[in-house]
Amino acid sequence: MFTVGAGWSGTRTGTKQQGIRVARAIWNDAVIAESAEYEEVEGNIYFPPDSVSEDLLQKSDTQSRCPWKGMASYLDVVVDGEVNRDAAWYYPDPRDAAARIKDHVAFWRGVTIEK
Numbered sequence: 001m002f003t004v005g006a007g008w009s010g011t012r013t014g015t016k017q018q019g020i021r022v023a024r025a026i027w028n029d030a031v032i033a034e035s036a037e038y039e040e041v042e043g044n045i046y047f048p049p050d051s052v053s054e055d056l057l058q059k060s061d062t063q064s065r066c067p068w069k070g071m072a073s074y075l076d077v078v079v080d081g082e083v084n085r086d087a088a089w090y091y092p093d094p095r096d097a098a099a100r101i102k103d104h105v106a107f108w109r110g111v112t113i114e115k
Contacts, residue, residue, distance in 0.1 A: 023047065023115040025107045027087065028079040032056050032111065039101050041069075045113050046090075046104035057105075062086045069098040077111060087111050 023045050025033040035051035062074035075088040087109040094102050107113060 021115045023113065025052075025111050025113055027077050027084055027107075027111045028082055030056060030079040032077060032079075032088075032107065033105060038115075039104055041098070041101060041106075044106045044108075045115065046101045046106045049103050049105065052105045057088060058083075060086050064089075066091075066098075068095060069101070070095040075105070077107070084109055084111065 020036050022034060022036045023038045024031055025045070025047065031053070033047035033052040035047050037048055037051075039046040056077060056079055057075040058078055060074040060076050064072050064074075066072060069091055070093060072089045072091055074086040075090070077084040077087040088105050088107050088111070090103055090105045091098060091101055092103060
């Protein structure tokens with residue numbers, strides 16, 4: 001599988017009962033990630049690793065490079081046998097400027113983000 005870790009500016013904390021927004025990543029009616037603590041960078045929500053359902057993710061060989069964040073690794077989202085290829089990404093070894101999103105997971109390609 002993959003290994004994931006913590007942090008970044010813009011962190012949201014608290015609970016829904018306190019009026020703090022809980023972010024959720026949903027695909028095919030399955031909640032893939034859910035947390036009141038998350039990082040928002042360039043319009044993307046990065047979920048902390050302990051808030052992500054790793055059983056719904058599979059490692060992909062895809063990688064991409066961001067000039068300021070570094071090399072991203074991708075994950076397939078798998079729900080009820082359906083695969084959404086490379087629908088999640090994370091930075092296992094980000095550059096210093098993005099150190100706080102290390103191992104946080106973000107989503108796209110049809111994954112709905114609620115917050």
